Amino acid sequence: MRIDVLTLFPAMFAGPLDESIVKRARETGLVDLKIHNLRDWTHDRHKTVDDRPFGGGPGMLLKPEPLFEAIGNLKRQKTRVILLSPAGRQFNQAIARELAKEDDLLLVTGHYEGFDERVREKLADDELSIGDYVLTNGALPAMVVIDAVVRLLPGALGDDASAHDESFSAGLLEYPQYTRPAEFRGLKVPDILVSGNHAEIEKWRREQAKARTKKRRPDLL
Numbered sequence: 001m002r003i004d005v006l007t008l009f010p011a012m013f014a015g016p017l018d019e020s021i022v023k024r025a026r027e028t029g030l031v032d033l034k035i036h037n038l039r040d041w042t043h044d045r046h047k048t049v050d051d052r053p054f055g056g057g058p059g060m061l062l063k064p065e066p067l068f069e070a071i072g073n074l075k076r077q078k079t080r081v082i083l084l085s086p087a088g089r090q091f092n093q094a095i096a097r098e099l100a101k102e103d104d105l106l107l108v109t110g111h112y113e114g115f116d117e118r119v120r121e122k123l124a125d126d127e128l129s130i131g132d133y134v135l136t137n138g139a140l141p142a143m144v145v146i147d148a149v150v151r152l153l154p155g156a157l158g159d160d161a162s163a164h165d166e167s168f169s170a171g172l173l174e175y176p177q178y179t180r181p182a183e184f185r186g187l188k189v190p191d192i193l194v195s196g197n198h199a200e201i202e203k204w205r206r207e208q209a210k211a212r213t214k215k216r217r218p219d220l221l
Contacts (some may be wrong), residue, residue, distance in 0.1 A: 001030065001032070001100075001102065001103060001104070001105070001149075001150075001153060002032045002034075002035045002076075002103065002104045002105070002171065003031060003032070003086070003104075003105045003106075003107065003146060003149075004034045004035075004036060004038050004074050004105070004106045004107070005033070005034070005035045005036065005106075005107045005108075005109065005142050005146075005149075006038055006067075006070055006071065006106065006107070006108045006109065006180045007035065007037065007038065007109040007137075007138070007139055007144075008037070008038050008039065008049065008072065008109070008111050008137065009109075009137060009139050009161065010035045010036070010037050010164040012139040012143075013035045013139065013142075015203045016143050016147075017033060017143065017146060017147075019152050021147075021150065021157065022146065022147055022150050022151075024156070025150050025151075025153060025155075025156045027154070030153050030155055030156055031150050033152065036070065036074065036129050036182060038062075038066055038070055039066070040068050041066040041069040041070040041073070042065075042113075042207075044161055045051050045174045046139065048063070048186060049062055049063055049066050050062055051063050053113065057113075058113070059112055059113035060112040060113060061112060061114060062092075062110065062111060062112060062114065062115050062116060062119070063115050063116060064116040064118050064119055065181075066192050067108070067115070067116070067123065068119070068122075068123065069214075071106065071108065071119075071123050073095070073144070074103055074106055077120065078103050078104045078109040079101075079104040079105070079106050079124065080099075080102050080104065080105050080106070080125045081106045081108065081123055081124050081125045081126070082099075082105060082106065082107050082108065082124070082127065082128055082129075082145075083108050083110065083115060083119070083120065083123065083126070083127040083138075084107060084108065084109045084110055084128055084129075084130075084131060084138035084141040084142050084145070085110040085115065085122045085127060085128075085138060085162070086113055086114075086129050086132075086133075086134055087127060088127035088129075089128060089129070090124070090129055090130075090131065090132075090205075091128045091129065091130045091141075091144070091148075092147060092168065093148070093168035094168075095116070095128070096145070096148040096149050096152060097152060099149045100132060100146070100149050100150075100152035100153055105149075107142045107145060107146070108123075108124075108138075109136075109137060109138030109139050109141070109142050110137065111136075111137040111138065112136040126139070126160065128141070128145065129141070130145070142173065150214070163171070164183050170209070170211040170221060172210060172212075172213045172220065173209060173212045173217055173220070174209060174212075175204075175205040175208040176190075176208055176212070177207070177208040178190070180192060182194060190204070192204045194217075
């Protein structure tokens with residue numbers, strides 16, 4: 001998979017994407033990740049990327065000229081262009097699985113008061129938000145999307161089954177899990193999990209997942 005990111009803050013991506021699963025996926029060639037500075041597609045000495053909105057109002061908008069030029073240069077035949085902004089559809093595990101099937105993604109991060117609407121109309125294939133809150137810019141949401149997508153690529157995890165047996169994969173929160181020791185400070189692992197009865201264990205896990213989801217996230221049911 002190829003992922004390009006267009007941002008005003010490329011330095012923010014150093015560190016989070018150089019660790020753990022994403023780092024390993026990059027090193028093994030599962031994902032080719034490139035970070036690009038939007039200001040590289042400006043042509044004035046101040047490298048201007050924003051201007052005041054027509055009609056008045058607070059804040060500044062990202063100008064169409066550098067975005068059209070940058071996306072035009074970076075986009076290839078199969079590239080899916082995704083804007084990161086609070087106005088997008090809310091990102092979830094189903095969308096992560098959808099994006100993991102793509103060969104080529106271009107994530108465009110918002111800033112200031114957002115994008116000139118012509119960018120949405122003519123350049124974007126999709127628009128995503130990671131939640132109902134506002135951040136200073138779209139760099140963190142882009143990192144969230146990258147992390148969630150890359151871990152779903154075949155070979156990214158030590159065991160590919162891990163990506164299917166976790167919260168949200170079946171529309172439920174994950175069931176409670178335990179490891180050794182079987183008793184810790186008077187707290188014991190449920191007897192069913194040490195019974196060796198795999199059919200009953202699976203039944204218990206399904207029931208626990210449903211109960212936890214009903215209590216904590218009834219909106220998922």
